[in-house]
Amino acid sequence: MQTKLTKAERKLNRFHNHEIPENEVLVARELTKTYFQGDYHIKAVDNVFLRVRRGEFVSIVGTSGSGKSTLLHMLAGLDTPTSGQVFLDGYDIHSMDDDQFSDFRAKKIGFIFQSFHLLPVLTAKENILMPQKISGDTRYPSYFDTLTRMLKIDDRLHHLPSELSGGQRQRVAAARALINKPDILFADEPTGNLDRDSAGELIDLLLATRAELGQTLVMVTHDPAVAARADRIYHMENGVLREQKPE
Amino acid sequence: MKQTMKAIRYFLLRDIRTRPLQFLSSVLVAMSAITALMLMLLYTEAAWRARVMPDHDQNYHFVVKNLSYSAKNEIANQPWAQACYEILEYDDDGNLIRDDFRIRVTWDEVWRWGDRAWEIFDKYDMWDNRAYRSAYEYNYDYILEKLQKRYYNAEVVNGQPITTSAELATKREIVLKCGNTAFISDTINSYTFQPEFFGNLTVFGMFLAAVMAILSSERYKRQMREYGTLRALGLRRRQLIALHCTHTALSSVCAIPLAAGFTWGIVDLYLRLMGDLVHADPAAMTLTESIPLPIIGWCSLWMTVLSTVGSLVVCLLYRKFPVIVLLRGEGTFQVSFVSKTSPAFEDSPDLSVYNRLYLLRTRKSQIFSVAVIAIMMPLPLMYMGFLIDDVFELQYTDALVSFLYNLFQAIFIFITSVTVTVLASAGMTDERHAEFGIFRALGIKRKRLSDAVNAQSALRAIIVAVFAVVIFVIVTDSRLQSSAVTAPMEDTLPVFLAKCLLDLIGTAVFVFPSVFGGVRLSLRRFFRRPIIDALRDTE
Ligand SMILES: Nc1ncnc2c1ncn2[C@@H]1O[C@H](COP(=O)(O)OP(=O)(O)O)[C@@H](O)[C@H]1O
Ligand SMILES: [Mg+2]
Numbered sequence: 001m002q003t004k005l006t007k008a009e010r011k012l013n014r015f016h017n018h019e020i021p022e023n024e025v026l027v028a029r030e031l032t033k034t035y036f037q038g039d040y041h042i043k044a045v046d047n048v049f050l051r052v053r054r055g056e057f058v059s060i061v062g063t064s065g066s067g068k069s070t071l072l073h074m075l076a077g078l079d080t081p082t083s084g085q086v087f088l089d090g091y092d093i094h095s096m097d098d099d100q101f102s103d104f105r106a107k108k109i110g111f112i113f114q115s116f117h118l119l120p121v122l123t124a125k126e127n128i129l130m131p132q133k134i135s136g137d138t139r140y141p142s143y144f145d146t147l148t149r150m151l152k153i154d155d156r157l158h159h160l161p162s163e164l165s166g167g168q169r170q171r172v173a174a175a176r177a178l179i180n181k182p183d184i185l186f187a188d189e190p191t192g193n194l195d196r197d198s199a200g201e202l203i204d205l206l207l208a209t210r211a212e213l214g215q216t217l218v219m220v221t222h223d224p225a226v227a228a229r230a231d232r233i234y235h236m237e238n239g240v241l242r243e244q245k246p247e
Numbered sequence: 248m249k250q251t252m253k254a255i256r257y258f259l260l261r262d263i264r265t266r267p268l269q270f271l272s273s274v275l276v277a278m279s280a281i282t283a284l285m286l287m288l289l290y291t292e293a294a295w296r297a298r299v300m301p302d303h304d305q306n307y308h309f310v311v312k313n314l315s316y317s318a319k320n321e322i323a324n325q326p327w328a329q330a331c332y333e334i335l336e337y338d339d340d341g342n343l344i345r346d347d348f349r350i351r352v353t354w355d356e357v358w359r360w361g362d363r364a365w366e367i368f369d370k371y372d373m374w375d376n377r378a379y380r381s382a383y384e385y386n387y388d389y390i391l392e393k394l395q396k397r398y399y400n401a402e403v404v405n406g407q408p409i410t411t412s413a414e415l416a417t418k419r420e421i422v423l424k425c426g427n428t429a430f431i432s433d434t435i436n437s438y439t440f441q442p443e444f445f446g447n448l449t450v451f452g453m454f455l456a457a458v459m460a461i462l463s464s465e466r467y468k469r470q471m472r473e474y475g476t477l478r479a480l481g482l483r484r485r486q487l488i489a490l491h492c493t494h495t496a497l498s499s500v501c502a503i504p505l506a507a508g509f510t511w512g513i514v515d516l517y518l519r520l521m522g523d524l525v526h527a528d529p530a531a532m533t534l535t536e537s538i539p540l541p542i543i544g545w546c547s548l549w550m551t552v553l554s555t556v557g558s559l560v561v562c563l564l565y566r567k568f569p570v571i572v573l574l575r576g577e578g579t580f581q582v583s584f585v586s587k588t589s590p591a592f593e594d595s596p597d598l599s600v601y602n603r604l605y606l607l608r609t610r611k612s613q614i615f616s617v618a619v620i621a622i623m624m625p626l627p628l629m630y631m632g633f634l635i636d637d638v639f640e641l642q643y644t645d646a647l648v649s650f651l652y653n654l655f656q657a658i659f660i661f662i663t664s665v666t667v668t669v670l671a672s673a674g675m676t677d678e679r680h681a682e683f684g685i686f687r688a689l690g691i692k693r694k695r696l697s698d699a700v701n702a703q704s705a706l707r708a709i710i711v712a713v714f715a716v717v718i719f720v721i722v723t724d725s726r727l728q729s730s731a732v733t734a735p736m737e738d739t740l741p742v743f744l745a746k747c748l749l750d751l752i753g754t755a756v757f758v759f760p761s762v763f764g765g766v767r768l769s770l771r772r773f774f775r776r777p778i779i780d781a782l783r784d785t786e
Pocket of ligand 2 (some may be wrong): 068069073114188
């Protein structure tokens with residue numbers, strides 16, 4: 001049956017690539033980012049190809065400065081590539097119009113930043129609820145309590161970020177990324193500021209929500225133990241991405 | 248100690264060398280304010296004005312007979328005396344048969360000097376007509392003018408009409424120079440203590456202090472990490488303040504010779520443009536002739552002090568930040584203590600609640616930013632008033648002359664205030680780019696973000712406008728009340744309110760475009776770059 005498409009949907013459809021299989025939620029092609037600094041330039045990300053299937057947990061490891069964060073930012077549409085394409089759900093996000101992609105970010109993508117990026121004037125609770133204010137999405141009213149209890153920040157909800165420790169800020173940032181139950185979650189070293197136990201708990205939580213919601217998880221990490229729990233592991237070196245062959 | 252001073256000097260010079268534009272902008276701002284003040288003070292001196300203003304029918308000529316030489320000198324040295332002429336006539340035997348002393352004044356000017364002028368008028372009995380005296384007493388400008396017109400063709404001894412005096416002037420007339428000498432002594436002795444002089448100094452000082460506070464706070468924010476490093480390396484709090492304020496003071500000092508040169512240039516340009524009208528020879532004016540040294544001295548001292556005060560206020564505002572906060576460059580947000588998550592936040596369906604919380608919780612920075620612009624505004628408002636007055640009087644020859652003269656000053660003041668407001672507004676918005684980046688990463692659309700920011704800016708602009716008008720009314724009101732002669736009629740309430748409304752509109756004309764211009768500039772910059780640029784992760 002042919003349904004009538006709205007104007008917005010038709011507009012959106014123009015950026016849909018039908019050759020990409022339904023189950024490949026995230027696809028990157030020839031993704032490159034070059035930083036020009038005077039005469040010489042740095043290829044932070046060098047011709048990366050990547051395919052992530054729906055519900056998969058992919059981890060990216062690599063030395064500091066190898067381009068992991070830059071890659072993740074481009075995959076999530078926060079940074080513009082020098083060349084190459086990124087498809088989310090089959091849509092070419094770097095060609096899409098900004099408003100359309102903003103909606104994508106609000107509803108489908110969660111991002112846990114390496115340095116948290118919490119809003120300094122809002123309390124922890126307000127920070128966590130912010131995505132709901134933006135998307136106008138209040139489908140999961142009880143999810144907030146569940147999340148904060150699981151992340152053990154329910155006794156710190158009325159503090160400003162400046163009054164929280166690094167680990168607490170990290171968990172608030174994680175709760176904020178999860179509150180809208182995104183389809184795909186990007187995490188940039190989410191355990192970098194946590195002790196071993198808390199790190200383990202956060203990963204457990206991320207994996208549990210992933211299992212429950214069928215989320216896709218792309219995580220940059222330093223911790224081999226965390227990386228080992230992924231379905232697939234990628235190595236990044238000087239901007240080049242290589243998949244680690246399972247033994 | 249000596250070692251630290253050396254370190255401060257080293258850092259300061261290096262700072263100026265690596266960021267010359269920052270220093271230059273500060274110098275230019277100080278220069279424009281000092282230039283305008285110099286031009287204004289020159290204008291308030293009658294003798295100086297007489298040389299650059301034509302003899303027009305609002306001028307009044309008194310003739311007093313047979314005065315002693317010292318009496319003539321005393322009158323000539325009055326700051327309200329525009330010009331004085333000695334008219335001496337001898338018979339064939341060389342005996343003095345006529346000894347007239349003619350003084351050119353404007354009633355405006357005489358009033359400005361209040362009691363002091365009154366004393367001299369009494370002393371030499373310059374009121375031969377009782378009508379003058381009572382009209383003067385009640386400040387009836389228009390009656391005085393009528394009297395003058397009525398006597399236009401009549402032969403009178405005192406208050407001699409212009410045509411006659413002009414004829415006389417072609418005879419044996421000696422022009423007594425009452426110019427800068429009067430000013431030099433009077434500036435120090437009495438003029439200084441005139442309310443009007445203080446009023447002007449205050450308004451100009453407020454302007455420069457506010458403008459410098461804005462520039463200084465932008466500079467502080469930009470250099471916060473560096474200051475943190477210096478503090479971590481052992482610089483004391485006081486020394487940091489000294490370091491920061493010296494930059495400002497130095498820029499004011501550098502502005503002084505520039506301002507003097509500019510003032511001279513403008514006077515010169517003005518005379519070249521209006522030379523025919525004012526019968527003045529522009530080439531005759533040298534720098535020291537056109538600007539009396541005391542004026543340069545006073546302006547410089549006052550403006551340097553005030554601009555340093557503006558900078559000091561900023562330092563005091565940031566004084567409490569611990570070194571680590573400076574090091575992280577986090578000191579720009581002054582989030583007031585929050586005891587609990589706002590209940591409004593949970594109820595609100597949309598983003599407007601964030602706007603409210605933001606304003607509430609950063610109120611200290613908000614109050615500062617609103618206050619500085621409001622304190623800056625009275626000066627441009629004053630000039631706007633001058634120009635409007637002049638436009639209404641353009642039918643008179645001298646109105647064009649003074650319009651042009653005021654216009655030169657106004658241009659400096661307007662450009663400076665608009666630029667600085669745009670800068671401040673863009674700076675405040677720039678500071679929030681990281682925050683905007685978070686919002687964008689969370690999926691907010693451009694338009695929604697701009698709308699939210701614009702709503703806040705509109706609110707801020709309205710508050711600025713209201714504050715500015717309140718300050719302006721207080722300042723101008725006190726200036727009027729402190730002058731010796733009372734206004735002819737007290738404003739009724741509706742008139743007063745109408746004036747306030749006009750001031751408000753005048754302020755809005757300034758504040759709204761510049762505040763929004765700054766915000767737009769900053770938002771454009773933000774939207775042009777990838778989101779992550781505002782959020783840059785540091786490892
Ligand atoms: N804005 C930038 N300008 C220039 N070079 C940059 C910029 N951001 C990152 N880089 C460089 O790109 C490389 C990759 O950085 P990043 O992605 O942050 O590494 P990782 O997250 O793997 O530690 C580094 O060499 C870094 O110096
Ligand atoms: Mg990184």
